[in-house]
Amino acid sequence: MNILVYLMPAALFLGCLGLIGFLWSLKSSQYDDLDGAAERILFDDEDLPRE
Amino acid sequence: MSEAAVDTQGAPVHRADPGLFVRADESGGQAKLDLVVQSMHCAGCMRRIERALGELDGVSFARANLSTKRVAVKWDPARLQPAAIVEKLASIGFEAVPFDSKLIGMLDESEGRKLLRAMGVAGFAAANVMLLSVSVWSGLVSDMEPETRALFYWISALIALPAIAYAAQPFYRSAYAALRKRQMNMDVPISLAVTLATGMSIVQTVVNAEHVYFDASITLLFFLLIGRYLDVQARNRACSAAQNLLGLRAMAATVVDADGAQRSMPIEALEPGMRVAVAAGARMPADGVVAIGISDVDTSLVTGESLPEPVRPGAHVFAGTLNLTAPMQVTVTARDEHSLLSEIVRLMEAAEQGRSAYVRIADRAARIYAPSVHVMALATVLFWLAMGSSFVTALTNAIAVLIVTCPCALGLAVPVVQVVATGRLLKRGILLKAADGLERLAEVDTIVFDKTGTLTLGRPSLVDSPVATPDLAIAAALARSSRHPLARALVESVGAKPLPVLDDLREEPGHGLEGRLGDEVIRLGNREWVEVGEGASIQHGGSELWLRRGTGKPVCFRFMDKLRPDAVEAIRELKIRGFAIELLSGDREPAARAAADALGIAVWRAGARPDAKIARLKELAAQGRKVLMVGDGLNDAPALRVAHVSMSPADASDVSQTAADFIFQGAKLGAVIEAIEVARKSRRLVFENFALALAYNAVAIPLAFAGFVTPLIAAVAMSTSSITVTLNSLRLSRTAREVNE
Numbered sequence: 001m002n003i004l005v006y007l008m009p010a011a012l013f014l015g016c017l018g019l020i021g022f023l024w025s026l027k028s029s030q031y032d033d034l035d036g037a038a039e040r041i042l043f044d045d046e047d048l049p050r051e
Numbered sequence: 052m053s054e055a056a057v058d059t060q061g062a063p064v065h066r067a068d069p070g071l072f073v074r075a076d077e078s079g080g081q082a083k084l085d086l087v088v089q090s091m092h093c094a095g096c097m098r099r100i101e102r103a104l105g106e107l108d109g110v111s112f113a114r115a116n117l118s119t120k121r122v123a124v125k126w127d128p129a130r131l132q133p134a135a136i137v138e139k140l141a142s143i144g145f146e147a148v149p150f151d152s153k154l155i156g157m158l159d160e161s162e163g164r165k166l167l168r169a170m171g172v173a174g175f176a177a178a179n180v181m182l183l184s185v186s187v188w189s190g191l192v193s194d195m196e197p198e199t200r201a202l203f204y205w206i207s208a209l210i211a212l213p214a215i216a217y218a219a220q221p222f223y224r225s226a227y228a229a230l231r232k233r234q235m236n237m238d239v240p241i242s243l244a245v246t247l248a249t250g251m252s253i254v255q256t257v258v259n260a261e262h263v264y265f266d267a268s269i270t271l272l273f274f275l276l277i278g279r280y281l282d283v284q285a286r287n288r289a290c291s292a293a294q295n296l297l298g299l300r301a302m303a304a305t306v307v308d309a310d311g312a313q314r315s316m317p318i319e320a321l322e323p324g325m326r327v328a329v330a331a332g333a334r335m336p337a338d339g340v341v342a343i344g345i346s347d348v349d350t351s352l353v354t355g356e357s358l359p360e361p362v363r364p365g366a367h368v369f370a371g372t373l374n375l376t377a378p379m380q381v382t383v384t385a386r387d388e389h390s391l392l393s394e395i396v397r398l399m400e401a402a403e404q405g406r407s408a409y410v411r412i413a414d415r416a417a418r419i420y421a422p423s424v425h426v427m428a429l430a431t432v433l434f435w436l437a438m439g440s441s442f443v444t445a446l447t448n449a450i451a452v453l454i455v456t457c458p459c460a461l462g463l464a465v466p467v468v469q470v471v472a473t474g475r476l477l478k479r480g481i482l483l484k485a486a487d488g489l490e491r492l493a494e495v496d497t498i499v500f501d502k503t504g505t506l507t508l509g510r511p512s513l514v515d516s517p518v519a520t521p522d523l524a525i526a527a528a529l530a531r532s533s534r535h536p537l538a539r540a541l542v543e544s545v546g547a548k549p550l551p552v553l554d555d556l557r558e559e560p561g562h563g564l565e566g567r568l569g570d571e572v573i574r575l576g577n578r579e580w581v582e583v584g585e586g587a588s589i590q591h592g593g594s595e596l597w598l599r600r601g602t603g604k605p606v607c608f609r610f611m612d613k614l615r616p617d618a619v620e621a622i623r624e625l626k627i628r629g630f631a632i633e634l635l636s637g638d639r640e641p642a643a644r645a646a647a648d649a650l651g652i653a654v655w656r657a658g659a660r661p662d663a664k665i666a667r668l669k670e671l672a673a674q675g676r677k678v679l680m681v682g683d684g685l686n687d688a689p690a691l692r693v694a695h696v697s698m699s700p701a702d703a704s705d706v707s708q709t710a711a712d713f714i715f716q717g718a719k720l721g722a723v724i725e726a727i728e729v730a731r732k733s734r735r736l737v738f739e740n741f742a743l744a745l746a747y748n749a750v751a752i753p754l755a756f757a758g759f760v761t762p763l764i765a766a767v768a769m770s771t772s773s774i775t776v777t778l779n780s781l782r783l784s785r786t787a788r789e790v791n792e
């Protein structure tokens with residue numbers, strides 16, 4: 001059972017990473033235009049956010 | 052979409068100066084503008100727009116949003132004029148309209164974002180707590196020691212408590228608001244169940260008991276937040292589409308200063324005494340008195356009157372009416388207390404106050420549901436105490452009852468259906484604006500239509516009459532130079548046929564046109580212009596144009612405001628479905644009678660002023676009828692507010708569009724049937740969902756009452772019922788697809 005000492009913090013850490021990633025993507029307006037995002041993969045050139 | 056870009060009368064809209072809509076960017080020195088580009092449909096459009104704007108000197112940011120059909124631009128105001136941005140887009144074939152930033156404030160986009168953030172937190176917590184819970188459940192049948200279990204519970208608590216404190220806020224807030232008004236909504240039992248489940252779990256964790264319910268309360272929140280977020284999102288989409296329609300109308304007034312200089316100005320900034328220039332084909336920006344110019348004014352959007360009204364200096368004109376023939380200058384007057392417009396504003400305010408709050412189905416269900424659940428929990432406590440159990444056991448079982456009955460399925464039953472229905476309507480160009488609009492629409496048994504612009508297209512078309520083809524061609528050739536709606540209708544009727552070329556064309560505002568073909572002088576216009584004797588009077592409920600070639604006999608062209616292409620079928624279909632149909636028109640009697648006869652509407656009224664429309668709607672409501680009002684004019688706006696539920700076409704006046712619960716795009720009246728159909732199907736699905744939820748409760752409650760519900764059973768039961776309800780709701784979109792195919 002000692003393995004839990006490592007595994008549980010690891011699981012929680014990874015989970016937190018996912019949550020932070022989600023909150024970041026939300027904050028940087030990545031969910032504002034889902035239809036547009038679906039189409040943008042068709043652009044041939046790089047489509048980097050400006051600014 | 053294209054009809055949205057053209058005004059009701061087919062006249063080109065005079066666009067506002069984009070400079071008026073520019074905002075300063077928060078971060079230093081940049082100007083910001085939102086543009087509506089309705090014709091943006093694909094990746095190619097976005098790319099072209101963004102690339103074209105990027106090429107402009109000074110533009111630092113250009114981002115197209117395909118979901119909202121808007122483009123956000125930021126640039127350096129010192130290097131670029133805002134008009135250049137609109138011109139650039141026009142040069143690559145996109146009509147862009149500046150979007151009023153004040154309208155953006157109308158829509159609370161942060162609500163969706165808040166819910167999404169809460170959903171993310173709840174999802175994270177639910178996944179991790181579930182992970183621990185599953186270990187505990189499997190550990191229970193194998194060799195997990197109580198100490199390990201306690202550790203798992205403590206960690207669960209550590210994750211779940213802050214997550215619940217954060218993610219449950221939308222429900223607590225809404226429940227608190229309802230309770231303070233001494234009302235009951237679905238969020239009250241939800242909040243109570245979450246609080247009790249969490250509270251009991253903390254106690255159980257501290258005493259290291261066997262069962263905790265952290266997983267139940269956090270998954271419950273997660274599911275409910277999904278439903279709620281989708282609901283808000285669907286409504287935001289419909290609202291933003293409605294805003295785009297309004298944005299397309301954004302107008303500015305051209306003010307003429309004393310020295311003759313002209314400048315653009317927002318309409319709200321106009322003050323009495325100012326002189327504004329109104330081009331032919333533009334709408335009056337404010338109430339006023341004509342100072343210079345003779346023209347015709349189309350008041351159909353304001354009064355429902357389908358014939359243009361001639362105006363000359365000194366005549367009063369109302370905001371929103373359309374200047375047809377010649378440019379005019381109008382002196383703005385203070386809003387007259389007795390004017391039609393102030394009457395409409397007064398009636399709107401009265402209607403707003405008189406409107407009783409509609410209690411939504413979910414809240415009505417909550418009114419029965421919440422007390423019965425709480426009584427049941429109380430009965431559980433009493434039963435176990437009577438059986439001689441300890442108080443803790445009794446309480447534990449009672450809380451278990453509250454948890455399993457927690458309206459996970461009930462909380463999803465309405466929002467999921469609403470989301471699917473809104474999406475389906477949106478695809479058909481019907482925008483749902485009011486959150487409870489679908490529920491109210493499903494109850495409708497009577498439909499009241501306005502005539503001009505609602506049953507009809509709101510613009511005249513040539514009536515088939517025995518006019519010789521050469522006459523028609525000559526008349527059309529003459530009419531081509533005018534933007535008067537009758538002239539346009541005449542041109543439209545000849546299609547793409549080659550027309551003779553006339554010389555010396557001139558237009559006499561308020562009278563007609565003159566031209567020369569060879570030696571023959573040709574006149575087209577009203578009776579006086581063509582010098583028709585009074586004898587040739589014909590009553591047909593429409594308008595007419597006369598043509599005279601040289602000294603020949605005058606020829607008459609008759610025009611009618613044509614019915615929408617599918618109006619006859621739509622009305623027949625509605626009648627077959629058992630709706631009572633009425634016509635309430637502000638137009639003159641012959642026009643209203645003609646429309647009523649053509650459509651087979653037995654109950655009709657002509658010349659109805661806004662207060663008469665309201666009176667009729669109240670009369671119907673007093674008879675217990677649930678009325679759907681369909682109207683477009685400014686004169687319909689108060690009636691749209693008073694009716695049980697209301698619909699407007701997309702080219703309606705903006706006041707009406709704001710007042711209406713639904714907006715439909717396109718020329719077809721079939722949208723009304725479609726919307727009612729979807730509303731009724733949604734209601735049926737909601738009731739089915741309630742039945743499913745009740746069936747689930749019928750099994751779960753006795754188990755909980757008897758004390759058999761472990762956290763595992765609660766989790767399985769709640770997820771199953773939520774998923775069942777969601778799947779059932781999705782059937783609405785499946786039936787839609789079958790219809791399409």
